[in-house]
Each structure stands twice: as C-alpha cells, then as structure tokens.
Amino acid sequence: MRSFVDLDRLIGQVPADVVVRLRDLDFGSGSEALYRDQLPGVLSALAHRARVESVTASSAIEGVVVDDTVRAARIVDDVTTRLRNRSEEELAGYRDALDYLFSEDWKPLNVGLLLHLHRLLYSHTATGGGEIKAEDNVVIDRNADGTTSTRFHPVSARETEFYLHELVARFQEATENSRHHPVLLVGLFVLDLLVIHPFEDGNGRVARVVTNALLSDSGYGVVRYVSLEQAIANSVDAYYQTLLGAARGWHTDEHDPWLWLRYxxxxxxxxxxxFSGRVAAQRASGSKQDRVRDYVIHHAPTAMRLADIRAALPGVSDQTIRLVLNRLRDDGIVAPDGVGRSAAWIRLPRH
Structure with a gap:
C-alpha cells in the first residue's frame, strides 16, 4: 500500500539505467508472440523445464529441499502418489499454486486470491493455510554464531487485512491509469506484499508465485519459459539485501524502492x-528432440521400443531418440523395461 500512495513522487523519475532495461523488456515481450506462433514445440519444452525449476528453486529459497532431483521432478510432474515428508508436501503445494495461476482464469486480483494461493501452498500438509496471521511477526536473520537479528518489522496483525485490501485496490487503480510502467508496478506490489507479510509462513513463496501471474498478465510471459524463481535463487543474497534496503522507511513513506526495482x-x-539463448539453441539442435518428446508423451503406445519410435519419426537418428528417452526417464515420464534390442520403454501413468 505505502508504495502506491504517491507514485509520481516515488517512481515518477525513472533512473536512466532502468529506462534502458525497461526498453529491453518491452522488446523481449514483443518477440514472444512470434515464438509462440512459429515454435510451439520449442516453447513447450522450455515451459516444462521452467516449471520444474520454478517449483524447486522457490521452495529451496525457504529451505524446502528434496535432495533427490529425480524424485523432485516426479513430484512437480505429479507422477508420485505418496509424499514422504513435509518438504515434499510443500513442494507439491507450490506446484499446485503455480499451475493454478498458469492454467486457470485467476483474475481478478484480490485478497481472496492471495489467501487461496496460500491455501494451495499448504494443501498437502496437516497444518493447512489460507489464513491471515493472527499475531505480529518479525522477520529475523540467523547469524553464523547462532544469534539472531531483526531484518524488519512487518505490518501488525491487526492492520494486515486493511493494508492488503488497500494494496490490491491501489495496484489495480495504478494499472488501469497506465501512467507508470507495468513492470515497475508489479515490482512495487511484490515489495509491499512482502513488507505487509500477511501470513505466519509462506510469504516469500506467495509473493514469487503471484509475481509470475502479474508479469504474464501484463504481457511479460517469459516467466512461463524461463524460471524467475531460479534466477532469484542464483542471486538470493542480492534478493534479500535489496528487499531489505527498499523496506527501510516503508512505514513512514520515506523508503526508496529503486534498489529493489533495479534488481x-x-x-x-x-x-x-x-529465453532468447535457449530458443536459439533449441532451434539449432532441438527440433527433432521436440518431435520425439511430443510423440512419446502424447502419441506412442504405453509400451514402445526404439524401433517403433524410429518408424514413426523417419529422419530422426537413434542417438537422438535415446537422448530424449533418457531425459524423459530422468523427468519420471518413462521407465526402461529390459535391456538390449528387446528393451521397451513404458510411459508412466500420471496420478
């Protein structure tokens, strides 16, 4: 809410380096439609990879880790029926929240949506979710020597619901007015949501999953094909430092959001x-792999041999077929049955 009280003062003068970056983002956004029309198979492969990375990376930022990467991918692909521990349950929850925003008509943005996303995050756990915090919370850092220090004080529990409704209303008004760049508005929304810190736990994951939806809705659909969460995980120290820097003075309208918005x-x-690099790489070497992947997942019989795939896809080498089958095995989509020339590949059921 605070960031949207006086937008013209806060972000009316955009720094030159951010102007250049926003121009590049708009150029990148314009290329997406062309890729969707001409390279649907390539984008499908990228989206699958990004989905796995987004779920595992966003969870790992909060210490939710499934050490077995193959099993983690199976959970993301929803081919594992039994979740063994809390980490696996929360991994499945982020998957459900991300899929809801990418496959459902989630609009309009409102407080109910934020509560629903939080509920999905914890839908596989015994504790559940979907409730605004009942007590004040403090965001702390755990130091190497075992001591703790306060990172910042979020909005009080008593004021949280009011601040959430105000944030949503002011963001929608700012978006409709179109006076400021939509990426900056999404960035400010995320900043304010994290400072409000409306939930006892899971605030970062709710903020990151809704970031994907708001950016995609604003025309920046790259988040479907390249994991923003993975990029954040790769620079997690800068992520927290810039959020903390931009949060200082937030309660008095004296904060400076540009440290966070630059990041x-x-x-x-x-x-x-x-995205551009991966598309180029796929166009150069991955088109036949895409054909194999599409055939195995959507058209081949449940049990198939390499010779069956070769016959269905003339011009594709056995080496390419084996490469794709091995990747699908690692993703938990197929499994080998037997060895040698008589070996078959079984497409695993989705539960």
Missing part, C-alpha cells in the same frame, strides 16, 4: 536474455 528489472531482463 527486479535486471532479473527479468536476464530471463529474457536466457
């Missing part, structure tokens, strides 16, 4: 650079 726009710009 936020750079992470998104990096996503677009990675």
């Amino acid at each position: 936020f726009t750079e992470v998104l710009a990096t996503a677009y650079r990675n």
Whole structure:
C-alpha cells in the first residue's frame, strides 16, 4: 500500500539505467508472440523445464529441499502418489499454486486470491493455510554464531487485512491509469506484499508465485519459459539485501524502492536474455528432440521400443531418440523395461 500512495513522487523519475532495461523488456515481450506462433514445440519444452525449476528453486529459497532431483521432478510432474515428508508436501503445494495461476482464469486480483494461493501452498500438509496471521511477526536473520537479528518489522496483525485490501485496490487503480510502467508496478506490489507479510509462513513463496501471474498478465510471459524463481535463487543474497534496503522507511513513506526495482528489472531482463539463448539453441539442435518428446508423451503406445519410435519419426537418428528417452526417464515420464534390442520403454501413468 505505502508504495502506491504517491507514485509520481516515488517512481515518477525513472533512473536512466532502468529506462534502458525497461526498453529491453518491452522488446523481449514483443518477440514472444512470434515464438509462440512459429515454435510451439520449442516453447513447450522450455515451459516444462521452467516449471520444474520454478517449483524447486522457490521452495529451496525457504529451505524446502528434496535432495533427490529425480524424485523432485516426479513430484512437480505429479507422477508420485505418496509424499514422504513435509518438504515434499510443500513442494507439491507450490506446484499446485503455480499451475493454478498458469492454467486457470485467476483474475481478478484480490485478497481472496492471495489467501487461496496460500491455501494451495499448504494443501498437502496437516497444518493447512489460507489464513491471515493472527499475531505480529518479525522477520529475523540467523547469524553464523547462532544469534539472531531483526531484518524488519512487518505490518501488525491487526492492520494486515486493511493494508492488503488497500494494496490490491491501489495496484489495480495504478494499472488501469497506465501512467507508470507495468513492470515497475508489479515490482512495487511484490515489495509491499512482502513488507505487509500477511501470513505466519509462506510469504516469500506467495509473493514469487503471484509475481509470475502479474508479469504474464501484463504481457511479460517469459516467466512461463524461463524460471524467475531460479534466477532469484542464483542471486538470493542480492534478493534479500535489496528487499531489505527498499523496506527501510516503508512505514513512514520515506523508503526508496529503486534498489529493489533495479534488481527486479535486471532479473527479468536476464530471463529474457536466457529465453532468447535457449530458443536459439533449441532451434539449432532441438527440433527433432521436440518431435520425439511430443510423440512419446502424447502419441506412442504405453509400451514402445526404439524401433517403433524410429518408424514413426523417419529422419530422426537413434542417438537422438535415446537422448530424449533418457531425459524423459530422468523427468519420471518413462521407465526402461529390459535391456538390449528387446528393451521397451513404458510411459508412466500420471496420478
């Protein structure tokens, strides 16, 4: 809410380096439609990879880790029926929240949506979610010597619901007015949501998953094909430092959001650079792999041999077929049955 009280004063003068970055983001956004029309198979492969990275990376930022990467991918792909521990339950919850925003008509943005996303995060746990914090919370850092220090004081529990409603209303008004760049507005929304810190736990994950939805809704759909959460995990120290710096003075309207917005726009710009590079790489060497992947997942019989795939896809080498089958095995989509020439591959059921 605080960041949206006087937007013209706060972000009316955009620093030159951010202006350049926003221009690059708009250029990248314009290329997405072309790729969607011409390279749907390539984007499908990128989206699958990004989905796994987003779920595992956003969870890992909060210390929720499934050490077995193959099993983690199976959980993300929803091919594992039994979740063994709390980390696996929370991993499945982030998957559900991300899928809801990417596959459902989630609009309009409102407090109810934020509560629903929090509920999804904890839908596989015994504790559940979807409730605003009942007591004041403090964000702390645990130091190497075992001591703790306060990072910042969020909004009080008594004021949280009011601040959430105000934040949503002011963000929607600012978006409709179109006076400021939409990426900056999304960045400010995320900053304010994290300072409000409306939940006892899971605030960072709710903020990151809704970031994907707001950026995609604003025309920056790269988050579907390159994991923003992975980029944040790769620079997690800067992520926390810039949030903390921008949060100082927030309660008195004296904060400076540009430290955070510089980081936020750079992470998104990096996503677009990675997107272009991955598309180029897939176009150069991955088109046949995409054909194999699509055939195995959507068209082949449940049990198939390499010779069956070769016959269905003339011009694709056995080496390419084996490469794709091994990747699908690692993703928990197929499993080998037997060895040698008589070996078959079984497409695993999705539960």
